Amino acid sequence: MNLTLKRTPGIYLVGFMACGKTTIGTLLAERLGWKFVDMDQDIEARQGDSIAAIFEKSGEQEFRRIETETIRARVRDIERGEATVVAMGGGAFVQPVNLDLLSKRGISIWLDCSFETVQRRVLETAHRPLARDMVRFEQLYRSRLAAYGRADYRIAIHSDDPSAAVEVILALPLFA
Numbered sequence: 001m002n003l004t005l006k007r008t009p010g011i012y013l014v015g016f017m018a019c020g021k022t023t024i025g026t027l028l029a030e031r032l033g034w035k036f037v038d039m040d041q042d043i044e045a046r047q048g049d050s051i052a053a054i055f056e057k058s059g060e061q062e063f064r065r066i067e068t069e070t071i072r073a074r075v076r077d078i079e080r081g082e083a084t085v086v087a088m089g090g091g092a093f094v095q096p097v098n099l100d101l102l103s104k105r106g107i108s109i110w111l112d113c114s115f116e117t118v119q120r121r122v123l124e125t126a127h128r129p130l131a132r133d134m135v136r137f138e139q140l141y142r143s144r145l146a147a148y149g150r151a152d153y154r155i156a157i158h159s160d161d162p163s164a165a166v167e168v169i170l171a172l173p174l175f176a
Contacts, residue, residue, distance in 0.1 A: 002107060002174035009034070009083035010075070010106025011169075014093040014151050016141050018121035019113035021087035023162045028169055029085040038087045043070050051089075068097055075105050094147040107174055110151035111165065115141050117157070 005011070011028065013021040022038045029036035040051050043066055047054060054063050067089060078084050086106075092098045093108070102108055115138060122137070148154075155168050 004104060005107050005174055008075075008078050008105045009081065010078035010102075011085045012088055012093075012102050012106055012108045012151075013086065013111055014088045014108055014148055015090070015111035015113060015157075016118050016144060016148070017090035018118045019090075019111045020157055020162055020165065021111055024111060024165045024169075025085045025087040027162050027166045031166060031170065032083070032085065034083040034085050036085050036087075037074055039067065039070060039074070039089050039092060040087075042074065043067060043089075046070060064091070064095055067092055068095065068101070071098055071101055075101050078106055091144070093151070094144050099147075099150065107153065108151040109169060109172075110148045110154045111157050112148070112154050113157040117160075 011032075011034075013025045013028075015021055022041075025038065026036050028034075043054070043063075044050055047066060049057070051063070054066065071088075071092065074084065074086060078086075088098075093102075118141060119134070119137070153169075153172055153174070155165055157165055
């Protein structure tokens with residue numbers, strides 16, 4: 001197993017909203033026998049409110065502050081040896097402070113999903129505050145690609161079968 005992963009057993013799944021981080025992360029954690037955490041659900045539990053409500057009441061800047069504090073708390077748990085697969089929020093990895101928090105404290109994996117797939121999946125739900133305007137939504141998607149590209153590994157998502165992505169992740173050299 002990768003030395004970084006041995007020291008700080010955290011796998012951080014990054015990527016745009018609806019790329020499958022939660023679904024793939026849950027399956028991956030099961031296969032590894034690790035804990036699973038969805039950062040958005042973690043934030044909602046800690047704040048007692050939905051992500052959409054936090055955005056609406058407090059704005060994106062306050063949400064990002066809360067998000068960073070929540071990530072910091074999870075990273076501390078991982079540094080104490082709590083093996084965890086973490087599904088990061090879509091914008092978390094774009095924030096330099098979060099990238100610094102995660103760097104060398106586990107392994108980041110970008111779930112690279114096409115815009116067309118993300119758009120189809122988002123249109124099936126109604127709880128995404130940043131997906132209300134499709135033109136801006138696509139601009140946001142394109143603007144985040146470079147940040148996601150800083151992940152330690154990139155997995156191309158070609159289907160809606162999360163087990164296929166899990167198999168690709170488990171075949172990465174970090175588990176050898």
